[in-house]
Amino acid sequence: MSDFVSNSLVPEYIEKLIPYKAGKPIDEVKRELGLERVYKLASNENPLGPSPRALEALRAAMADLHLYPDSSGYKLRNALAERYRVKQENVILGSGSEGIMSTIVRTFLHGDEEALTSEGTFVGFMVLARAQGIPLVTVPLSNYGYDLEAMAQAITPKTKVVYLANPNNPTGTIFTRPAFEAFLERVPPHVLILLDEAYFEFVGDLYDYPDSQLYRADNVITLRTFSKSYGLGGIRIGYGLAHEKLIHQLMKVKLPFEPSSLAQAAGLGALEDDDFLQRTLELNQRGLERFYQAFDAARIPYVKSYTNFVMLDLGSEEKVDRLTEGLLRDGIIVRPLKGFGLPHCLRVSVGLDHENEAFLEAFLKRF
Ligand SMILES: Cc1ncc(COP(=O)(O)O)c(C=O)c1O
Structure with missing residues (x-):
């Protein structure tokens, strides 16, 4: 297609978008570099695999694949409502929490209304807003965290949605x-x-953390996901919790059959899998402590994490690129953060114990 044709088919804000670059898939790295063993510590996935209970529920649900999903998501919404002691009308399901973000952008943002967020945060929301031509205002990070004071000051009469990730990625x-x-x-x-x-699940019981469910403000929508702590990133299931009036509007706009029947079944199974969640959190805590201990000993600057990954500040983009490339040759995929506006930083997800050791060995050798 000539430039003339492709340019004229899309609005300027789409033409300007840069496609999202996800962490490299394991198979691609194996093929490209001729490696047999590759560990992916680039996308904050659950190293234990999927929740076994979710898998069981999935197998059972496959018999009904000829039927369309329950568009109201009755069973899973009900289970989530019970878990959080809210009404079913306070819960929405989506294809991952990003699916709900997309519905939120389409429902609430229009014309010259603006969205406000921080620099150095998850790019999913920014991409969705930009794809709709919504002007995005960003406020710099302060000491690697959200500067809520500066964000409050940046609110104008045009601001319609404020995006906050807590913990931040x-x-x-x-x-x-x-x-x-x-x-x-x-x-x-x-x-x-x-x-x-x-x-959220990785934060644990921490008094200092403002669990949004303790507030229930009418203009707050909470998004949570089964992708991380329940190991279901591939099936796309997340949920939102908010005032029933907000959920009511979102339910009108969401794709009618989102999320799929398999995703709903998997979420329902996972929600009962306390044992898997516990194992996930223990493994993660152990991994974080091992990382901190190794980074402290080698005097490598890192940011204390409340998640299943750690960010390292390596001081320069050149060093980040050199280490990312070097680690790739050793069969370890990590995430350089240029795309997040932090070109001097690198992110590593917590893996299984032996994966963490392999990362540390390769990283410290090349640092
Ligand atoms: C802060 C944050 N929000 C949302 C997501 C996407 O989650 P989901 O898989 O539920 O769409 C991610 C995934 O990396 C994330 O880091």
Whole structure:
């Protein structure tokens, strides 16, 4: 297709978009570099694999693949409502939490309304907003974390949605209760706060963490996911919790048969899999401590994490690129963070114990 034709078919804001670059798939790296053993520590996936209970539920659900999914997501919404002591009307399901983000953007953002977020945060929301031609205002990070004070100041009459990831990806940081409470007070009621808690389970019982379910503010939508702590990133199942009036509007806009029947079944199975969740959290904690200990000993600057990954500040893009390439040759995929606006930083996901050791050995050798 000539440039003339392709340019004229899409609006300028689509033409300007840069395609999302996900972590490299294991098979591609094996093929390209002729490697037999590759460990992927690049996409914050669950190294234990999927929840066994989710797999069981999936197998049972396959017999009904000829039927369309329950578009109301009754069973899983009900189970989630029970878990969080809310009504079914307070819950929405989506194809991953990103599926719900997409519905939120289409439902609430129009014309010259603006979205506000931080620099150095998850790019999913930014891509969705830009793909809709929505102007995006960003505020710099402060000490690798969200600067909620500066974000409150950046709200204008045009601001419609504020996106906050807590914990944040890729920095792994959280903002605290007092910071969030002060922020909530300054956000006008017509501004929607999209609170992305994709790594919520990894935070554990931490008083300082403002679990959004303790607040239940009318203009906050919480997003959580089965992708990380339940190992279901491939099937695409996430959920949102909010005031029933907000959920009601979103239910009108979401794709009618999103999420798929298999995704709904897997989520339902996973939700009962406390044993798997526990094993996931223990493995993760052990991995984080091992990383910290090794980085401390080698005096490598890292940011303390509340998630299943750690961000390292290597000081320069050149060093990040050299280490990423070197690690790839050793069969270890990590994530350089240029695409997140942090070109001097690298992110490594916590893997199985032997994967973490392999990463540390290769990393420290090349550092
Ligand atoms: C902060 C954050 N939000 C959302 C997602 C996407 O989650 P899901 O798989 O539920 O779409 C990710 C995935 O990396 C993430 O880091």
